Amino acid sequence: MKPMAPISFQLNGQTIQAQAGETILDAALRHHIHIPHVCHSPNLTPAGNCRACVVEVDGERALTASCCRLVEHGMVVHSNHGRALTAQRLVMELLDTDQGQVGQRFPVRPQHAVDTSHPAFTLDLNACIQCTRCIRACRDEQVNDVLGMGWRGAHAQVVFDQNDPVSQSTCVGCGECVQVCPTGALKNRSEANQPDIQAHTVSSVCPYCGVGCQVELHVSNNQVLEVTGKAGPANQGRLCIKGRYGFDYIHHPQRLTTPLIRKSQAPKHAHPLLPAERWMDEFRPATWDEALQLAADRLTAIKRRQGAQSLAGFGSAKCTNEEAYLFQKLVRTGFGSNNVDHCTRLCHASSVSALLEGVGSGAVSNPVRDVAQAEVILVIGANPSVNHPVGASWIKNAVKQGATLIVADPRRTDLARHARHVLQFKPDTDVLLLNAMLHVIVQENLVDHTFIADRVEGFDELAAHVNAYSPERVAPLCGIPADLVRTVARTYARAKSSMILWGMGISQHVHGTDNARCLIALAMITGQIGRPGTGLHPLRGQNNVQGASDAGLIPMMYPDYQRVDHPDARAKFETLWNTRLDPKPGLTVVEVMQACLQGQVQGMYIVGENPAMSDPDVQHARDALAALDCLIVQDIFLTETASLADIVLPATAFYEKTGTVTNTDRLVQMGRKAVDPPGEAKPDWWIIQALAQRMGLPWRYPHEAAVFDEMRHAMHSLENITWDQLEQQGSQVYPCNAAHPLGQSVVFTDQFPTATGKARLVPAHFNHAGELPDADYPFVLITGRQLEHWHTGSMTRRSAVLDELEPQPYACLNPEDLRMLDVAVGQRIEILSRRGQVQLPVRADAGNPRGTVFIPFCYHEAAANVLTNPQLDPVGKIPEFKFCAIAVHKFPG
Numbered sequence: 001m002k003p004m005a006p007i008s009f010q011l012n013g014q015t016i017q018a019q020a021g022e023t024i025l026d027a028a029l030r031h032h033i034h035i036p037h038v039c040h041s042p043n044l045t046p047a048g049n050c051r052a053c054v055v056e057v058d059g060e061r062a063l064t065a066s067c068c069r070l071v072e073h074g075m076v077v078h079s080n081h082g083r084a085l086t087a088q089r090l091v092m093e094l095l096d097t098d099q100g101q102v103g104q105r106f107p108v109r110p111q112h113a114v115d116t117s118h119p120a121f122t123l124d125l126n127a128c129i130q131c132t133r134c135i136r137a138c139r140d141e142q143v144n145d146v147l148g149m150g151w152r153g154a155h156a157q158v159v160f161d162q163n164d165p166v167s168q169s170t171c172v173g174c175g176e177c178v179q180v181c182p183t184g185a186l187k188n189r190s191e192a193n194q195p196d197i198q199a200h201t202v203s204s205v206c207p208y209c210g211v212g213c214q215v216e217l218h219v220s221n222n223q224v225l226e227v228t229g230k231a232g233p234a235n236q237g238r239l240c241i242k243g244r245y246g247f248d249y250i251h252h253p254q255r256l257t258t259p260l261i262r263k264s265q266a267p268k269h270a271h272p273l274l275p276a277e278r279w280m281d282e283f284r285p286a287t288w289d290e291a292l293q294l295a296a297d298r299l300t301a302i303k304r305r306q307g308a309q310s311l312a313g314f315g316s317a318k319c320t321n322e323e324a325y326l327f328q329k330l331v332r333t334g335f336g337s338n339n340v341d342h343c344t345r346l347c348h349a350s351s352v353s354a355l356l357e358g359v360g361s362g363a364v365s366n367p368v369r370d371v372a373q374a375e376v377i378l379v380i381g382a383n384p385s386v387n388h389p390v391g392a393s394w395i396k397n398a399v400k401q402g403a404t405l406i407v408a409d410p411r412r413t414d415l416a417r418h419a420r421h422v423l424q425f426k427p428d429t430d431v432l433l434l435n436a437m438l439h440v441i442v443q444e445n446l447v448d449h450t451f452i453a454d455r456v457e458g459f460d461e462l463a464a465h466v467n468a469y470s471p472e473r474v475a476p477l478c479g480i481p482a483d484l485v486r487t488v489a490r491t492y493a494r495a496k497s498s499m500i501l502w503g504m505g506i507s508q509h510v511h512g513t514d515n516a517r518c519l520i521a522l523a524m525i526t527g528q529i530g531r532p533g534t535g536l537h538p539l540r541g542q543n544n545v546q547g548a549s550d551a552g553l554i555p556m557m558y559p560d561y562q563r564v565d566h567p568d569a570r571a572k573f574e575t576l577w578n579t580r581l582d583p584k585p586g587l588t589v590v591e592v593m594q595a596c597l598q599g600q601v602q603g604m605y606i607v608g609e610n611p612a613m614s615d616p617d618v619q620h621a622r623d624a625l626a627a628l629d630c631l632i633v634q635d636i637f638l639t640e641t642a643s644l645a646d647i648v649l650p651a652t653a654f655y656e657k658t659g660t661v662t663n664t665d666r667l668v669q670m671g672r673k674a675v676d677p678p679g680e681a682k683p684d685w686w687i688i689q690a691l692a693q694r695m696g697l698p699w700r701y702p703h704e705a706a707v708f709d710e711m712r713h714a715m716h717s718l719e720n721i722t723w724d725q726l727e728q729q730g731s732q733v734y735p736c737n738a739a740h741p742l743g744q745s746v747v748f749t750d751q752f753p754t755a756t757g758k759a760r761l762v763p764a765h766f767n768h769a770g771e772l773p774d775a776d777y778p779f780v781l782i783t784g785r786q787l788e789h790w791h792t793g794s795m796t797r798r799s800a801v802l803d804e805l806e807p808q809p810y811a812c813l814n815p816e817d818l819r820m821l822d823v824a825v826g827q828r829i830e831i832l833s834r835r836g837q838v839q840l841p842v843r844a845d846a847g848n849p850r851g852t853v854f855i856p857f858c859y860h861e862a863a864a865n866v867l868t869n870p871q872l873d874p875v876g877k878i879p880e881f882k883f884c885a886i887a888v889h890k891f892p893g
Contacts, residue, residue, distance in 0.1 A: 007019070007073045009075045012077070025040060037053040038053075039132060040067040044136040049131065053066045054066065058076040098130075099183065112126055115166050117166050117167035121188050123186055125157055127184050128157065128185035129183055132149070133182065138177055140397075141176055142174050143400065143418070146171045147159070150162075173801075188226050199218040202219055203730065207655070208246065209388050209542065210544075210664035211663060213232060215228065224247050226244075233665075233733075241802070241805075242802065246801070248798075249653070250655055255637065255650075255678045256651075259285070262645065263282055292649075298603065298630040302603040310602045311339065317342055319684050320704070322659050325714075328554075332582070335605075338586030341553065341588050344548065347545065348878075350878045351507045351876075354514075354876075358520040361561075363666050365529055366535035370533055372394065372533075376405075379406070380430075380506060380519070382409070384415060384501070386786060404491060404495070405418055410424060410782065429478035431511055431515060435764065437485060437522060438489075447493075447525045448527030450527075451526075452524070455752070457756065457759065465763035471483075492528070495528075502538055507538070507878060508879070509878075510874070514767070521764075531749070543663070544661040546663060555586030590879055605691075610641045613641070616869060617865070631647075633647075634684060640792070650680060651682065651683070653677070656675055666733050705723040720741075771871065780886070782853070783857045793860070811841075813842055813844065813852075814849065817851065830889045833887075835867060836866035840861075867886060868880070
């Protein structure tokens with residue numbers, strides 16, 4: 001489309017150019033012409049209610065708010081004299097009066113008590129000028145719909161819900177209202193407690209989920225005081241509660257500050273049910289030289305005695321790309337095996353397996369923000385309002401603009417209130433539901449025949465397979481009425497653009513790969529891929545799980561998903577790394593634990609992972625770690641895993657180092673060091689290199705940029721991205737090449753990166769979960785994350801705001817199940833599986849289907865993964881976290 005010509009108009013006697021659709025205020029600000037304004041904010045819908053920005057337009061009787069008035073060709077505007085200036089001054093005088101300024105000619109409003117009930121921020125209505133920025137941020141940006149205007153006339157005021165105290169409202173604590181407030185009526189507690197401190201800012205990336213929000217860190221005296229959102233590609237200034245308030249863990253007194261070595265007689269506890277600091281007295285401090293040399297000597301001795309396969313390493317998706325790359329290189333070239341894995345095995349391994357098999361790439365096809373161009377959005381097996389809140393805000397924005405949202409999940413989540421269609425299917429029946437949708441699309445000829453003929457293989461086999469999955473046959477099994485299945489299938493297929501986003505509710509099953517195969521088939525047979533607003537997007541869990549996977553933290557893949565058993569790939573990396581490489585794929589996370597118990601793996605190096613909390617059947621994992629001859633753990637806290645280590649190496653937190661990370665959109669972003677680490681803590685890349693050197697590897701990386709440069713030679717995805725480029729512009733999406741120098745956010749536009757250039761359809765057969773409810777264990781356990789806490793809680797439970805909001809473990813049950821069990825809200829219950837038991841208080845959640853229990857897995861006091869089933873998806877080798885059989889009893893006393 002040809003761009004529209006600029007619009008010429010006069011402002012204060014100066015002729016300036018405006019863009020089509022631009023307001024007078026926007027044009028003025030772009031040309032650095034000052035017009036007073038208060039209620040205006042660049043990301044918010046203009047309201048024009050403060051009237052501070054009024055201007056006079058020649059030929060018009062009334063003044064107009066420049067933040068709302070669009071520019072017209074030839075208009076003559078005055079903001080700095082006459083009626084406009086008089087009105088502006090009067091408005092500012094009235095606003096001063098609202099702020100309680102004495103000596104004005106207008107009466108001061110009645111005073112309000114300051115609401116200090118929320119741990120993150122305060123509400124002082126005495127400072128409020130009713131500009132409604134906060135309301136628009138809550139309603140229009142985040143779409144949480146908590147804030148509004150209450151009462152009328154002189155009594156009008158901003159209210160949370162029905163004028164509730166902030167802490168008792170439905171506020172999710174994202175702080176967007178605080179960030180846009182111009183007067184301090186809403187103020188972070190950190191700002192209120194330190195009002196006069198002068199801070200400088202450092203740009204970085206949020207260390208939590210895969211959305212990859214860019215942030216501004218406000219730093220003074222080597223302390224991060226607060227965090228605000230930056231206008232990055234993924235977030236445009238938005239943040240969630242973790243990104244905004246979950247930063248102070250880096251200053252927690254329990255940070256590791258010196259290397260630790262287990263005392264010679266200290267036993268390893270395989271049952272760490274209390275905080276890991278309970279075992280700090282079982283270690284002695286050591287120098288870096290002593291700890292690193294001891295680690296190298298013990299690993300080398302095990303390798304010499306038992307062979308390369310006796311060593312393994314777990315990397316981390318919370319480290320940088322450079323650190324992930326060095327870690328897998330150390331395992332492959334120093335340890336001599338491919339026994340390297342990380343948390344992708346526990347979150348999206350099955351999604352990646354299906355995507356590599358089907359479309360030749362494990363990355364997303366379209367960025368999250370592409371939902372703005374989607375006519376239909378299908379979110380399945382995901383709870384983005386909790387796990388990816390800023391991503392969820394883009395989905396909610398799209399719905400407000402007219403998109404049709406379909407939410408499919410066994411639990412009725414917050415996002416369901418925005419959905420046109422909600423498919424609350426029975427747990428374990430994903431494949432049935434999705435095959436029934438495929439059946440409708442095939443039988444009703446809603447397929448894109450041209451797309452299939454040009455770009456898809458295997459359609460006939462798929463069509464024959466789904467013929468048996470009619471909605472009428474499937475409905476009693478999955479719990480969704482046949483008519484609704486048909487409606488949703490037609491809606492998805494007929495739309496001009498349909499996009500699928502999914503989470504670990506799809507992937508964390510023994511049939512996770514089959515679930516993803518069905519989603520791939522939905523997109524392929526309808527041609528809903530390769531265009532804006534279409535495609536497949538598995539929402540990545542941790543801030544760098546995409547980058548860590550790209551960098552090769554996978555036992556069967558070198559960097560860029562080049563298989564270790566492929567001779568050409570192996571030859572490439574043998575040349576690059578000047579070594580001989582093992583052609584045998586390594587062991588995955590759960591397989592390593594089994595090998596530890598069997599004595600096959602005797603030495604492990606774990607960086608930033610906490611399998612003693614995150615693995616399924618976690619007691620089994622703890623026993624395995626305790627059985628090792630040598631366990632080296634590198635982390636920022638003495639986690640449950642570190643408490644079992646022989647050597648503990650203190651690392652830096654994310655805001656204490658520089659490096660790149662890759663978000664769920666394939667966006668490579670620069671994270672920058674903002675503060676110095678505590679004590680003797682070192683960056684992960686420095687420690688990995690120091691250990692490699694002591695194991696005889698000739699590594700000489702002077703800084704992170706040198707590692708990234710080697711990665712560019714190893715990885716086709718990064719070859720056209722430079723460190724200097726990232727330092728200057730902050731981010732770059734891949735792939736980028738001569739045809740797409742700014743990067744290609746939407747991929748698969750012409751062909752797929754498969755051998756034939758076509759996508760491959762793989763029929764998915766229905767198989768039950770690895771463990772079904774029975775008379776002894778009649779309930780189903782579903783685990784997951786919660787809004788306030790992250791992963792195993794090692795960071796967020798050491799954040800003051802987040803821990804105050806959610807300090808204790810809990811289980812959620814349907815109210816009907818609570819009545820059946822004769823259990824009141826807040827009472828303790830005991831939950832048992834075939835692997836263990838936990839006790840914890842209960843909450844009522846009508847969104848939980850009957851017969852299910854939901855438990856967040858971040859609480860060591862009641863570790864949900866004591867219960868979960870370690871049975872694996874046969875393809876993705878991912879454990880079945882989202883389904884196991886349990887019994888529930890009222891806790892005695």
